[in-house]
Amino acid sequence: MILKIWAMLYNATDPMVSRVVGNKFTNLPTGIWLNNGGIIGQQGAPGMPSNNRWMTNFTNHTLTSGLSDGTFSPIFYRNSPSFFVPSNNNIIPISIAVACTSTTGSQFGPICPAITPPPNLLLQVAKDQLTYSGPENRWHSRHNLYRELRLDTALLQSDTTFTNFDYTINYENTGLLDSVKTIATNPALNNNLNLLQSAKTTNSAVSPLLNTEDRAKAVNSILLDMAFAGTTLLTSQQLSILQGIAAECPYTEGTAVYDARVLVAPYDSTDYLNVCETEYSIENNGRFMQQDEKRSINExxxxxxxxxxxxxxxxxxxHDSTETGLNVFIYDMTGRLLIEKTNKIGFFEVSVGHLPMGMYSIKIRTGNTVYNRKILINR
Incomplete structure (x- = not known):
């Protein structure tokens, strides 16, 4: 499914295209969470969204009509300056047309209220009743709900399930790591040495169960060291650790990846985007690789x-001697191709001494299969 978001929604003059790819929406029942708290999710009723399909009022559920004024679309956006109208207002676009003449939720702006996530699904997250395709998905769902409850006391108090969830998760790794981060980054708290020492003890005691927690603990350690020193400057060792985390995939390594990117921003101009956030390849049938497929390959x-x-x-x-005709591509974190090599003997010797220190993405292609890895150049 390709979802095109047009710039008219942002008061811009030219169209800006964004691409959302998904093949397991039955495992993502809350839809797509937006960074401003909004949600594009659970289209139609009852039940969950179908694979690669957004439910609408139309007979053909894969499209919203390009001839419509948008009032029948279940996905609502702002109506100013105008909704998207296809060319000559007489064709059905190949991709989904998102259009509406009235707004019921988030308008993609700093002053807009968040769209309330479906309460029944939040309760299912709190009760741990959902089936996830991987442990990282479960972590993200519970972490998102935990943060939502921290910000919305009305939601927290609306059901005892939420209060019980909040109490329990406060003593789990998710809550402990978040509390440490709050103390380390809040100016009203991080000048209290007793609080900082308590936070450091808590952070050290956490035993990560997932990469998401391991990276959060590592970033917390650096934030605490900076708070103790009363500085916003990073040592070379801290910078190296954060650069490694910043280049990782936030879907599997968690929100600490974004924290690391913010911390390293004053030190280099690298656009730390992992291939999991940018790649859309025909080798994988034009879709992102599912996490279970990644895991089976990595094993x-x-x-x-x-x-x-x-x-x-x-x-x-x-390792397999039958792997011949290998192609190797090395990219920087902006996706720029730096090195390309090909041979037929299954062995490469690649000189990277001329490249600057940092994280790089390496793509190995054999036949129609592509494998992605990360390498670090350090001197």
């Missing part, structure tokens, strides 16, 4: 890449 020792980190030469070896 196989298909390729050996060493040393990693490296300072000069990188070796790439295919």
């Amino acid at each position: 196989k020792s298909i390729f050996e890449i060493y040393p990693n980190p490296t300072d000069d030469i990188l070796y790439i070896k295919a």
Whole structure:
């Protein structure tokens, strides 16, 4: 499914296209969460969204009519200056037309209220009744709900399920790590040495169960060190750690990836986007790879890449001797292709000594299959 969001919604003069790709919406019953608290989700009723399909009032549920004035669309956006109208107002666009003449929720602006997530789904998250495609998905759902309850006391007090959830998660890794971050980053709290010491003890005692928690603990440690020192400056070691985290995938390594990107921003101009956030490849049938597929590939020792980190030469070896006709591509974090090599013997020696220190993405292609890895150049 391709969802195009047009710039008319933002008072711009030219169209801006955004792409959302998904194939397991039955495992994402709340739809798409927006960073301003809004939600595009649970289209139609009853039940959850179908795979690659947004439910509408129309006979053909895959499209909203390009001839409509938008009033029948279940996805609501702002109506100023105008909604999207297809060319000559007489064609059905290939992609979904998002249009409406009235607004019922978030208008994608700083002054807009958040659209209230479906209460029944939030209760299911709180009761741990949903089926997730991976443990990271469960973590994100519970973490999002925890933060929502922190900000919305009315929602918190609306059901004992939420108050019980909030009490329980406060003593789990999610709540403990968030409380440490709050103390380390709040100017009203991080000048209290007793509070900082208590937060440091709590952070040290956390035993991460997932990468999301491991990265949050690592970022918290650096934030606490900065608070103790009364500085906003990073040491070279701290910067190196944060650059590594900033280059990772926020979907599997969690929101600490975004925190790391903010902290390293004053030190370099790298656009830290992981391939999981940007890649849309025909090799994978034009979709993002599902997490269970990523895991099954990662569990196989298909390729050996060493040393990693490296300072000069990188070796790439295919463990399966039948893997011939290998293509290697190395990109920086902005997606710019830096190195491309091909051979037919299943072994590479790639010189990266001329590249600046930092995180890079390496893509290995054999036949119609593509494998993605990250490498770190450090000297």
